[in-house]
Amino acid sequence: MIFADPPYGDTSLPWDVLVDGWERVARSCIASTGSMWVCGSLRFFMRAGHLLESAGWRYAQEIVWEKHNGSGFHADRFKRVHELLVQFYPDSSPWASIYNQVQTTSDATARTVRRKTRPAHTGHIAASSYVSEDGGPRIMRSVIYARSCHGRAIHETQKPVDLVEPLILTSCPPGGLVGDFFAGSGTIGDACNMLGRRYIGAEVDSSYFAKATDRLATLLPFGAAA
Ligand SMILES: C[S@@+](CC[C@H](N)C(=O)[O-])C[C@H]1O[C@@H](n2cnc3c(N)ncnc32)[C@H](O)[C@@H]1O
Known part of the structure; x- marks a missing residue:
């Protein structure tokens, strides 16, 4: 399974710049029975949709993450208290052959x-x-409520572990390998550690990389998902 929480290109954070070509790299890594969950805003998916499709990914389903708080980017709009997580699978594999453990x-x-x-x-x-x-x-319902990490996060857009756990259980068999393309604080590694999945994370920013490595090293069993 691949988990991708890429920059959405929605904020002024220095790292929040759209990344080119990662969809094709991800497609070249996935097993024929594997799938990929991608986080994003609707604005992000409206831009990324055709890139994912032309890279060989087919849409399967989406989850809405309902947060306990949100960001009021604009005072003239609804306060945004949700994000999307969309599952894709390789267009050369029928859906029936994709690993899927119903939650x-x-x-x-x-x-x-x-x-x-x-x-x-x-x-x-x-x-x-x-x-x-x-x-x-x-x-399980397609709207998942999970408290965001506001106030205790070590990354500005850190995802809660209890949001990603059901997605890993659904899409990766016990002992299977999860590739995390934009690791940030290492949330996916934390969840993999708890769930008995193997983990490889990639993070371009050296300070986040260090924080994620420290986080994973302090989890029991020590170093299992590092
Ligand atoms: C949305 S955040 C991920 C947050 C993470 N899921 C968490 O829970 O902490 C996206 C991350 O992608 C990283 N990033 C940006 N471009 C990258 C690239 N080309 N390769 C790897 N990581 C990249 C950013 O530094 C940022 O930490």
Whole structure:
């Protein structure tokens, strides 16, 4: 699995400059059963969409991350308290062959009755291994609430570990390898460490690289995801 949290090009942060060509590099690295989660704003994806497609990536689904607070970049618009995480997979692989472990929550009530057949209009992603049971576990929703790291972050755009954990569980088998193209503070390495996935992170800024390395070195089991 690849996780990519690239600069969105939305702010005046010195590193927030769009990176050229990373989509093709990522495509050349992915296994035929692997997929890639990309973070971004809608503005970012409107620019990046055709680049991802022409690099050989096909759109699968998106998650909305609902934060507890947000950024009021403009006083004349809604306060932005969400970001997108979009999953892509290689266009040479059918969706059914992509590793996918359905994530569930245990908050369904015994009276919950769910539809077990899929409506015809749901598109080309048809295969599913998930069997629902009345009152049993519920498929995780596509809006994930997670507190942002405001006030305790070591990176300006640090993602919370509990946001990325379900994406790793869904898309990478135990012991599998996650490539983190824009590592920042090492959040993905932290999550991989907790979940028993192997991790390779790339970060161009030497001070963030040092912070991420220190963060991963202090996690138990020490150094497992470094
Ligand atoms: C959105 S932040 C990632 C934050 C990270 N997911 C976290 O939770 O801490 C993007 C990072 O990409 C880094 N970056 C920018 N260009 C890069 C490049 N060409 N290669 C590797 N990292 C790069 C930036 O320095 C920045 O730390």
